[in-house]
Amino acid sequence: MWHELKEPIVRLLDQSRDALHIHFGLIIFIAILVALRRHPKAALIAWFGVLAAQVGNEALDLHDWFFWTRGWNWRDALRDSLLTLIWPTVLLVLITVEKRRRRGD
Template sequence: MIDTIEWQDTKTALATLADLSRDALHIYAALIIFLGACWIFRWRARSVKPWALVLLCQCINEYVDMQNMLADDGVIWIWGTIKDTVNTMILPTLILLAARYTSIFASVPDAALPDAALPDAAPPGAATKHDSNA
């Protein structure tokens, strides 16, 4: 079982150390989890997997927060939970939708790029290392 008070203290310490509000901490954590999952597991941003991992982490976080609320006040403040979930999920959702339904994250093979866009492209008429006369 997760120690709810220790978890709250950890989040407060992180927010203080980073000089962020708790709401901003949700946004940064979501991006770190989403992009980190894409990098570590080699998942594409268009896949639902990194988005689902962020949602899972958010649900666990809110469960622990609710346990703490019940221990402190005996009441769960549902609007705070909703606000935290929206703050956490908004950017991963926008990235997922952009990756799936736009060409923002599309990779273009080198063959489709004009010669000037290639990194080793020489100006027109210039000798290249592939020329036999050079």
């Protein structure tokens, strides 16, 4: 189960799951941004990379949750997604605005 793979990371880092969503969202965004730094759409690609990782994570979480409860926990999935994407979204907007400002748009 996905939960069993993630649990050692939670224990090792001694952070709340909410904090880990924030941290991993930023780590993924920055890693992709640095890897693609010369690409004109690096920030947008990085944001979609975080989105893809989060969708995959939540799909696996929902699978586990359904296995345990025979239901879906949409509220937690939405909260996790918002926490994961909030700072990458802020950075994407700031990077986009700065690029437009430099071009004179």
